[in-house]
Amino acid sequence: MIRPWHINYPKGVQKHVSIPNCSLFSILNEAYEKSPNNTAVIDGADRWNYKTLYEKVAALADSLSNKGFKQGDKMLISLFNSKEYITCYFAVQRLGGIVVQANPLYTSSELNNLIIDSEATWVVASTNQQEKIEKAITNSHVEQIFVKAKSSPTASSFEELIKEGLPYQAPKPTINPKEDIAVLQYTGGTTGKSKGVMLTHQNIYSNIYQNYHFTVKEMDKKDEKILGVAPFYHVYGMTAVLLLAMFRRTAVICVSRFEPKSLLDLIRKERPTLFSGVPTMYVSLLRHPEATEEAMQSLKLCMAGSAPLPIEIIEEFERKTGAQILEGYGLSETSPTTHRNPTMGIRKVGSIGIPVPNTDCLIVDQAEGIEALPNGEVGELLIKGPQVMKGYWRNEKETNRTLKNGWLYTGDLARMDEDGYFYIVGRKKELIIASGYNIYPVEVEQVFYEHPAINEAVVFGVPDPYRGETIYAAVVLKKGESVTQEELKVFLKKRLSVFKVPAYIEFRSELPKTSVGKILRRELQKEIKNLNNTK
Known part of the structure; x- marks a missing residue:
């Protein structure tokens, strides 16, 4: 090697x-x-x-x-x-x-x-x-x-x-x-x-x-x-x-x-x-x-x-x-x-x-996770060493998905330059890291769905010069229901740690979806990033 x-x-x-x-x-x-x-x-x-x-x-x-x-x-x-x-x-x-x-x-x-x-x-x-x-x-x-x-x-x-x-x-x-x-x-x-x-x-x-x-x-x-x-x-x-x-x-x-x-x-x-x-x-x-x-x-x-x-x-x-x-x-x-x-x-x-x-x-x-890429190309970062975990507690499926042939599949996208220095360019996973805290969108979304006025919700991270990333949520209300952003934040704070509460909650009439009804999280994320870049 x-x-x-x-x-x-x-x-x-x-x-x-x-x-x-x-x-x-x-x-x-x-x-x-x-x-x-x-x-x-x-x-x-x-x-x-x-x-x-x-x-x-x-x-x-x-x-x-x-x-x-x-x-x-x-x-x-x-x-x-x-x-x-x-x-x-x-x-x-x-x-x-x-x-x-x-x-x-x-x-x-x-x-x-x-x-x-x-x-x-x-x-x-x-x-x-x-x-x-x-x-x-x-x-x-x-x-x-x-x-x-x-x-x-x-x-x-x-x-x-x-x-x-x-x-x-x-x-x-x-x-x-x-x-x-x-x-x-x-x-x-x-x-x-x-x-x-x-x-x-x-x-x-x-x-x-x-x-x-x-x-x-x-x-x-x-x-x-x-x-x-x-x-x-x-x-x-x-x-x-x-x-x-x-x-x-x-x-x-x-x-x-x-x-x-x-x-x-x-x-x-x-x-x-x-x-x-x-x-x-x-x-x-x-x-x-x-x-x-x-x-x-x-x-x-x-x-x-x-x-x-x-x-x-x-x-x-x-x-x-x-x-x-x-x-x-x-x-x-x-x-x-x-x-x-x-x-x-x-x-x-x-x-x-x-x-x-x-x-x-x-x-x-990124597709198969098998072919080693040349310097400068972006792909998934794999790691091997004595510091790599034994596995996930009571989760054999995720352990086998993450640890393969002695390599840890990080889910992070990176590139290596000609000197052997590495650069993280994005996350294959949807994990949000805000001020050093790890936040999973699905956890926050589940709490949104506990609110009686929420019909649909999607959560993702957007770049933030202060926190690294901040949490953004887009929601669709049930017909005839009304709730303010502040009321939703109060609701969330009672059920989540404060660092998991979205900084921004946007109300929409609908969310973009695939042909089978899956919410297009990345499309929304890209839209918000582009909007912020034009400001």
């Missing part, structure tokens, strides 16, 4: 690295043994070193074990970035359990779908989610744990479990990193086409290793702090932020929600050196009046993903901070990183870069 990207590998970066066969808990264990006094977690006024973090994880693991949590059990974690999230995550890994990732913004019905599909038997959430969680588990026997709460007959207190636990007492499981699932990472919403990606310990550990060797190995770790803005419940925040920080035995600064003013204040105070974010975050920071060179000069390296970052934004951000922004690419199915612009080599703005170590890629024809 010809790999033209190898020519552009930075000097000293190996094209193939030997990756140890390790569990995820071994990352924290090694940090504790080798650097116990290094700062591990900064969360508001709280600063934990690796010794403190390890002992709290061990105590929680002991309490969970005493309450019946065992190897292979699944815990759904519905928490924003915090010391509590990190403690729960590693306690589950310590016991050989499986973390089920959940966005804390999910509604009770969305969480219910997630719990049922994943077969999670434990849930941990913040106290303000208690009512929502109780509604979500009405049809399931699930143990509940709440942060900053007292124990009750139906739920345990996170803090009390740690206080009651005895470090080093929990039984140590025998883990097969290549086969045992560490995380169930759902690809988008929790209904419709959403799928639970089975990521093994070795999948995730491999991707940490790949990120480390390709991007940050040569960086000076002195005073290094990683800004944890990307959500840990998202595969990117989990691997490329949280776990990479633990692997480097450096500090991760927990940011529960992105808000430009408070984030700039935090950057001034804590002086982070690494920052990973989506385009929306970079645009918001730059447009804030307090985004001065002095405020952001501690940043040395920034990562960008989920959507293309405008060249103007990259140049302005780098001018203000002196930091380098590297664009890349990944998926939930690949733990997530597959491509990255190199730190020390040639950077091509607008490209997703070149494959990280131990990763092979092909561009194949």
Whole structure:
């Protein structure tokens, strides 16, 4: 197989690295043994070193074990970035359990779908989610744990479990990193086409290793702090932020929600050196009046993903901070990183870069997905590497459709130039990515159809300079019915997470269809794009 990207590998970066066969808990264990006094977690006024973090994880693991949590059990974690999230995550890994990732913004019905599909038997959430969680588990026997709460007959207190636990007492499981699932990472919403990606310990550990060797190995770790803005419940925040920080035995600064003013204040105070974010975050920071060179000069390296970052934004951000922004690419199915612009080599703005170590890629024809295409031609992007998922949870059909002969069919359309740099040109799938969130149109459409006034509905993404994409809906009302755009949005917000609610709702007398009555989603999408381009 010809790999033209190898020519552009930075000097000293190996094209193939030997990756140890390790569990995820071994990352924290090694940090504790080798650097116990290094700062591990900064969360508001709280600063934990690796010794403190390890002992709290061990105590929680002991309490969970005493309450019946065992190897292979699944815990759904519905928490924003915090010391509590990190403690729960590693306690589950310590016991050989499986973390089920959940966005804390999910509604009770969305969480219910997630719990049922994943077969999670434990849930941990913040106290303000208690009512929502109780509604979500009405049809399931699930143990509940709440942060900053007292124990009750139906739920345990996170803090009390740690206080009651005895470090080093929990039984140590025998883990097969290549086969045992560490995380169930759902690809988008929790209904419709959403799928639970089975990521093994070795999948995730491999991707940490790949990120480390390709991007940050040569960086000076002195005073290094990683800004944890990307959500840990998202595969990117989990691997490329949280776990990479633990692997480097450096500090991760927990940011529960992105808000430009408070984030700039935090950057001034804590002086982070690494920052990973989506385009929306970079645009918001730059447009804030307090985004001065002095405020952001501690940043040395920034990562960008989920959507293309405008060249103007990259140049302005780098001018203000002196930091380098590297664009890349990944998926939930690949733990997530597959491509990255190199730190020390040639950077091509607008490209997703070149494959990280131990990763092979092909561009194949869209029709059959068999013929490898020459440089410059657009086709479906295929990926092979140790970071590629084990499969989809309880979904053999989709697993077989996506994984063929060792290759992952991404569904994304791309091209490769003569230097081996890749460019994403569109999505074969209908997935919408807005501000880094994955949204499936069918899920939103189903909720539209729950409204008594809606006859037909179609949802799709349109380009947005701020969010990457934004959600657009076109609807047809039932004869004699009336409803306003604002009334529909209120209806949707009660049933969907706020980031899934369309920014635009257009009322039409009819929708374009094929001869057999299928709505022509792409035709509508093209029409709206063309209309926006003429404005």
